[in-house]
Amino acid sequence: MPDIRHTAEGWLEEHGDHLYRFAMLRVRDPEVALDLVQETLLAAWQGRDRFRGSSSLRTWLVGILKHKITDHIRREIRDRELGKAVENDPSSMFFKADGSWNENQHAWKEDPEILCRNHQFRGVLEDCLERLPDKQQKVFMLREMAGEATDAVCKICNITPTHAHVLLHRARLALRKCLEINWLGKGNSS
Amino acid sequence: MKHACRKVSRLASDALDRKLSPLERLRLHFHLLLCVNCRNFRSSLQRLHETFEHIRSVQAHELKLTKDQRRRLLMELERKLGD
Structure with a gap:
C-alpha cells in the first residue's frame, strides 16, 4: 500500500495549483474552490485503483474535479431557485x-x-x-x-x-x- | 430602425457564443450600419470578451494556492485518509 502522506503531498505539489485555478475560474469563491480540490483529491485517493494511466494523472484529476464542480453548481442553482421567483427581465x-x-x-x-x-x-x-x-x-x-x-x-x-x-x-x-x-x-x- | 435595438443587442451578445444564421447576420449588420448606439454596444461587448480572454491567460500565472491553503488541504487530507 502506497504511503498516503507521501502520495497526497505529491499530488498537491504537482497538480494543486492547476486544480485550484481550474475551480476558481468556475466558482469564484476561494473557500468553495479549496473544498472542491480537497474532495477531488479524496475521491482520487479512494479510487486510485481505477486510474489506469491511459490518460495523464492531471487529466484524470481534472475529470474528477469537473464532476465535483458540476454537482456544486447544479446544487446551488437548484437550492437558490426554490425560494426565489424567476430572475426578472x-x-x-x-x-x-x-x-x-x-x-x-x-x-x-x-x-x-x-x-x-x-x-x-x-x-x-x-x-x-x-x-x-x-x-x-x-x-x-x-x-x-x-x-x-x-x-x-x-x-x-x-x-x-x-x-x-x-x-x-x-x-x-x-x-x-x-x-x-x-x-x-x-x-x-x- | 430604433425599435430593433433590444433585439440587436441580443444578437450582438449571441454572436459571441454561437454562430448566427445568415439571416441573423444580415439583420445585425444592416442595423449596425444605421445605428451608432448598437455599433458602440457591440464593440464594447467584444472588448469585454477580449479582456476576459486576456485575464484568463494572466490568471494562469496569478492564481495559485497560498502556503496556508496548501497546509490546510494537507492537514484535512491526512485527517480524512489517515485512519
Whole structure:
C-alpha cells in the first residue's frame, strides 16, 4: 500500500495549483474552490485503483474535479431557485418600451491587453461580477472567465441553449453598465 | 430602425457564443450600419470578451494556492485518509 502522506503531498505539489485555478475560474469563491480540490483529491485517493494511466494523472484529476464542480453548481442553482421567483427581465432598465436604447451607448477605447493587467480595473470588475444575479453570474463565469463553450455551459448548469443565451445577454448588459458607471465614469450621460 | 435595438443587442451578445444564421447576420449588420448606439454596444461587448480572454491567460500565472491553503488541504487530507 502506497504511503498516503507521501502520495497526497505529491499530488498537491504537482497538480494543486492547476486544480485550484481550474475551480476558481468556475466558482469564484476561494473557500468553495479549496473544498472542491480537497474532495477531488479524496475521491482520487479512494479510487486510485481505477486510474489506469491511459490518460495523464492531471487529466484524470481534472475529470474528477469537473464532476465535483458540476454537482456544486447544479446544487446551488437548484437550492437558490426554490425560494426565489424567476430572475426578472432587466431589459427595461436599458431599453424604452419601443425597444430603443434608454441612453446613448459609448464605445470603449480601453485596450483589453492593458485593462487585464490593471489592478484597479480588475477590482471593479470583480465587484460588478459579484453583483450579478446568481444564475447569470454562474453562466457568465463559466462562459467568459473559464472560457467554456456554450454547450458545455448548458450541460454543467443543466439549462437549454436559449436560456443560456438569455442569461449571457442580461449579464453582459448589466456588467457593461456597471463598468461604465464605476470604471469609466459615464454613468449619467445620455 | 430604433425599435430593433433590444433585439440587436441580443444578437450582438449571441454572436459571441454561437454562430448566427445568415439571416441573423444580415439583420445585425444592416442595423449596425444605421445605428451608432448598437455599433458602440457591440464593440464594447467584444472588448469585454477580449479582456476576459486576456485575464484568463494572466490568471494562469496569478492564481495559485497560498502556503496556508496548501497546509490546510494537507492537514484535512491526512485527517480524512489517515485512519
